[in-house]
Amino acid sequence: MFYREAGDYKKTYAEDNQTFPLKLDRYGYYVILAVAFGIVPLVINDYWASAVLIPFLIWSIAALGLNILVGYCGQLSLGTGGFMAVGAYSSYKLMTSFPDLNIFFIVLISGVITAAVGVVFGLPSLRIKGFYLAVATLAAQFFLVWLFNKVEWFYNYSASGQISAPTRTVAGFEVTGATASPEAKYLFCLVLAVLLAWFARNLTRGRIGRSWMAIRDMDIAAEIIGVNPLKTKLMAFAVSSFLIGVSGSLFFAVYLGAVEVGEAFGIQKSFLVLFMIIIGGLGSILGSFIGAAFLVLMPVLLKNIMVGQLGFPIDIAAHFELLIIGFLIMLTLVLEPHGIAQLWRVTKQKLRLWPFPH
Amino acid sequence: MSDAETYVTADGRTIGPPIMEMRDITLKFGGVTAISNISFDIREGEIRAIIGPNGAGKSSMLNVINGFYHPQEGEIWFRGKKRKPMKPYQIAQQGIARTFQNIALFKGMSTLDNIMTGRFTHMKTNIFWQALWKGPAEREEVENREIVEKVIDFLEIQAIRKTPVGALPYGLQKRVELGRALAAQPKLLLLDEPMAGMNVEEKEDMSRFILDVNDEFGTTIALIEHDMGVVMDISDRVVVLDYGKKIGDGTPDEVINNQDVIDAYLGVSHD
Ligand SMILES: Nc1ncnc2c1ncn2[C@@H]1O[C@H](COP(=O)(O)OP(=O)(O)O)[C@@H](O)[C@H]1O
Numbered sequence A: 001m002f003y004r005e006a007g008d009y010k011k012t013y014a015e016d017n018q019t020f021p022l023k024l025d026r027y028g029y030y031v032i033l034a035v036a037f038g039i040v041p042l043v044i045n046d047y048w049a050s051a052v053l054i055p056f057l058i059w060s061i062a063a064l065g066l067n068i069l070v071g072y073c074g075q076l077s078l079g080t081g082g083f084m085a086v087g088a089y090s091s092y093k094l095m096t097s098f099p100d101l102n103i104f105f106i107v108l109i110s111g112v113i114t115a116a117v118g119v120v121f122g123l124p125s126l127r128i129k130g131f132y133l134a135v136a137t138l139a140a141q142f143f144l145v146w147l148f149n150k151v152e153w154f155y156n157y158s159a160s161g162q163i164s165a166p167t168r169t170v171a172g173f174e175v176t177g178a179t180a181s182p183e184a185k186y187l188f189c190l191v192l193a194v195l196l197a198w199f200a201r202n203l204t205r206g207r208i209g210r211s212w213m214a215i216r217d218m219d220i221a222a223e224i225i226g227v228n229p230l231k232t233k234l235m236a237f238a239v240s241s242f243l244i245g246v247s248g249s250l251f252f253a254v255y256l257g258a259v260e261v262g263e264a265f266g267i268q269k270s271f272l273v274l275f276m277i278i279i280g281g282l283g284s285i286l287g288s289f290i291g292a293a294f295l296v297l298m299p300v301l302l303k304n305i306m307v308g309q310l311g312f313p314i315d316i317a318a319h320f321e322l323l324i325i326g327f328l329i330m331l332t333l334v335l336e337p338h339g340i341a342q343l344w345r346v347t348k349q350k351l352r353l354w355p356f357p358h
Numbered sequence B: 001m002s003d004a005e006t007y008v009t010a011d012g013r014t015i016g017p018p019i020m021e022m023r024d025i026t027l028k029f030g031g032v033t034a035i036s037n038i039s040f041d042i043r044e045g046e047i048r049a050i051i052g053p054n055g056a057g058k059s060s061m062l063n064v065i066n067g068f069y070h071p072q073e074g075e076i077w078f079r080g081k082k083r084k085p086m087k088p089y090q091i092a093q094q095g096i097a098r099t100f101q102n103i104a105l106f107k108g109m110s111t112l113d114n115i116m117t118g119r120f121t122h123m124k125t126n127i128f129w130q131a132l133w134k135g136p137a138e139r140e141e142v143e144n145r146e147i148v149e150k151v152i153d154f155l156e157i158q159a160i161r162k163t164p165v166g167a168l169p170y171g172l173q174k175r176v177e178l179g180r181a182l183a184a185q186p187k188l189l190l191l192d193e194p195m196a197g198m199n200v201e202e203k204e205d206m207s208r209f210i211l212d213v214n215d216e217f218g219t220t221i222a223l224i225e226h227d228m229g230v231v232m233d234i235s236d237r238v239v240v241l242d243y244g245k246k247i248g249d250g251t252p253d254e255v256i257n258n259q260d261v262i263d264a265y266l267g268v269s270h271d
């Protein structure tokens, strides 16, 4: 009865174009933000921060990045893990070379460096499409992991081959290093995730976002209305890689603290993020968050049930987990190829018409 | 030179000097000569029809004009200047828009977004302003939205503004594609069979839109069309192609009485 547009008239084109056209949606969004910033930090503990909330935020940023490239611009990539590694190793080199540089800038500069690397690996996209582009980005994935393993300069010649994050603070609060508190780490990631999601939303609703979608939907028609395909695709690679670089940087510096490249940024991570956006919804900002939540929460939930409640051995439970997640991915693909975000949209559409479906 | 003169049509429109000139264009695909040594011009403000049987080279000619195909021989003159080889998106920036024979809409986008995309060459705010949205990006979006809303009103498609174009019937899709081209406010509008597959009523609507665009905005239009009735009704001059050669060029009356054209249309055998 209440969830509808009646009485919620749009008087200007700017209003018609806002992110949450319905008042109820808008308030729901404010409530979520208020809880995330105001309440969660008060009740957060180590387990929730490291098992659920921080990984959720970091993977959301990665999913956002990949979704811009795949969902909005239609360029398939399997290089996400490699690009996250670029973000992580950039951060490490910056942190150890410039100890006074604020971690906030380190994370952003790492994103910029990853964007530059992404543009280089995006160059083939002018010539090759779809499956072949995926193979080219797969090559990027393996090359980057190999590079960070092979060239000792990247890990400052440490004997273990690992990189580890020194302690850094924001406004006096430690956000990296062994003694950083869960709420500081969480808030740092939250600020970045919210900010970047807002940027991504803005980019995708205007001129640049439409040019990405035009290339995705029909590249020759995009060209005849003046869209330069190479520039547009490279811009998608740059923005996408920036976000993925930021997430890699956070994954290393804030979340794991110490990293070995093959283990942390292997090909499984590329697939993980791809599954997130497929399940959550291609070409949807909300879908990126839903997909990340789904693939972060589901394993935690399954593990608690199988190991905690049913008493399965851990390795058997891990196999079951893969099986169940695989099944759920197939289920989403068959039932709603546009992901959970679309399911949500359809439900809202029905709600708007309820109780008179026609 | 009489070509350069301006004249006024019977219905009071002013036709200027040539805006686009194709000079001795030859286009080959391997062994196939799709266009063989063809010259013709399109004058400012006119509706120029290109007709001919299937495979005559009409679509190829449009593809040469907007840069998808590069002819082996010949020159293209646009607005008094010889054109260097250019990419399609650069040609779009010069003010040439088109629609396709097979609908080429952006299937994942709404009618509104499709037509907004047509404004691309007129929108300039950079990626940083776009990311912030508030300020120049939003202002530019609203300004361009106002122009797009005029196009939507003009084409009478207000009701399908927010509909994904994939869900629209064929005739409306053609109309949205015209809207996307119109939104660019082109100097030259190329239409490849805008009425193919339409019923009589839809054809009448489309003819009216084409005439109104030409009349109200002074847009120069080149269109490919098979329906001779429509061609006779709306075009100022007609060029006739057959097997990659030009066999007629003139007013609709001249062309329809041309023996070569009659032969081609009655299917007199070629040897
Ligand atoms: N990309 C292409 N590659 C090879 N041959 C082509 C290509 N485009 C057009 N042709 C050939 O050029 C000729 C003219 O085609 P087209 O311009 O589409 O004709 P029309 O639009 O008049 O029906 C046909 O013989 C067609 O097979």
Ligand SMILES: [Mg+2]
Pocket (backbone or CB within 6 Å): B058, B059, B060, B101
């Ligand atoms: Mg054709």
